[in-house]
Amino acid sequence: MLHMRSFIRNPRHALNFPRFNRSVHLRDAPQSSEGHTKTASFGFRNVPEEEKEVLVKNVFDSVASKYDLMNDASSLGVHRLWKDTFISMLRPGKKGPLRCIDVAGGTGDIALRILDHARENYADRETTVEIVDINSQMLKEGYRNFKTTMYHNTPQVSFHEANAQILPSSYFKDNTYDLYTIAFGIRNCTSIPDVLKEAYRVLKPGGKFACLEFSRVENPLLSTLYDQYSFTMIPLLGTILAGDRDSYQYLVESIRRFPPQQEFSTMIKEAGFATGEEIDGDGWTNLWGGIACVHTGIKV
Numbered sequence: 001m002l003h004m005r006s007f008i009r010n011p012r013h014a015l016n017f018p019r020f021n022r023s024v025h026l027r028d029a030p031q032s033s034e035g036h037t038k039t040a041s042f043g044f045r046n047v048p049e050e051e052k053e054v055l056v057k058n059v060f061d062s063v064a065s066k067y068d069l070m071n072d073a074s075s076l077g078v079h080r081l082w083k084d085t086f087i088s089m090l091r092p093g094k095k096g097p098l099r100c101i102d103v104a105g106g107t108g109d110i111a112l113r114i115l116d117h118a119r120e121n122y123a124d125r126e127t128t129v130e131i132v133d134i135n136s137q138m139l140k141e142g143y144r145n146f147k148t149t150m151y152h153n154t155p156q157v158s159f160h161e162a163n164a165q166i167l168p169s170s171y172f173k174d175n176t177y178d179l180y181t182i183a184f185g186i187r188n189c190t191s192i193p194d195v196l197k198e199a200y201r202v203l204k205p206g207g208k209f210a211c212l213e214f215s216r217v218e219n220p221l222l223s224t225l226y227d228q229y230s231f232t233m234i235p236l237l238g239t240i241l242a243g244d245r246d247s248y249q250y251l252v253e254s255i256r257r258f259p260p261q262q263e264f265s266t267m268i269k270e271a272g273f274a275t276g277e278e279i280d281g282d283g284w285t286n287l288w289g290g291i292a293c294v295h296t297g298i299k300v
């Protein structure tokens with residue numbers, strides 16, 4: 001049976017079908033020690049931290065139904081290659097079945113690739129993936145995408161609505177997962193250190209954290225071309241295909257606000273993970289000159 005869990009806290013947001021594990025926590029506005037409201041980047045703007053979550057939710061509510069189409073159009077399908085590379089690097093199933101958690105996994109793209117890779121390469125039908133996302137509309141798209149696969153109605157996949165920064169410990173217990181993935185999701189979270197802290201908590205010792213995210217292009221010429229393309233074409237495609245320029249403008253801006261490779265790698269280390277040569281090569285691997293990047297870390 002397909003696992004879907006619901007902790008519905010606010011009936012206004014309840015979905016008729018499917019219903020997911022709901023554990024979005026509401027908080028008072030965080031304050032700095034001087035009593036100022038803390039801010040977070042929302043694209044190129046700084047907004048109060050608690051407002052970012054709502055704004056990001058609005059973006060993904062708006063883009064959910066067109067997300068796959070827009071992803072293909074804006075990246076010319078390249079996001080599929082990056083996701084394939086990401087999973088090949090992780091080789092799920094090679095050392096036996098894994099218990100995986102795919103956070104910010106709305107579309108199900110990563111979960112599906114994990115399960116396919118394990119089955120096709122290692123005849124593994126026991127690896128499981130728990131897909132977690134803060135947005136029920138995105139989860140609904142992921143659920144729909146899984147419906148046409150052999151994993152539908154099996155215990156290999158389940159859907160959970162929760163915030164990556166505060167995974168409810170009653171369900172997402174300490175030292176549980178072999179593999180934690182997050183693809184194109186962490187830059188949308190208000191606090192990256194909080195996401196990393198939770199990733200560290202739920203992974204088993206020896207478990208792997210793996211993040212696929214847009215990053216910093218190092219070659220100046222490629223960087224200029226990429227900037228021109230993304231700041232003109234992506235919002236334009238958003239207008240044409242999804243009738244929503246602002247959400248796609250945010251998505252482009254949020255990429256530029258995400259910390260560059262070295263800085264993010266340091267954050268991963270600060271959360272307690274081992275990264276670097278002694279584990280599996282460098283702490284990160286650039287894809288397409290750094291347009292996207294894979295960061296990994298091992299819970300020690």
Ligand SMILES: C[S@@+](CC[C@H](N)C(=O)[O-])C[C@H]1O[C@@H](n2cnc3c(N)ncnc32)[C@H](O)[C@@H]1O
Binds near residue numbers: 103107108109134164
């Ligand atoms: C760009 S989509 C990526 C979806 C999928 N991983 C993929 O690669 O196609 C980003 C996802 O992050 C989710 N998200 C944003 N903030 C989150 C948070 N704090 N906790 C969990 N998910 C979050 C959004 O709802 C959205 O589904």
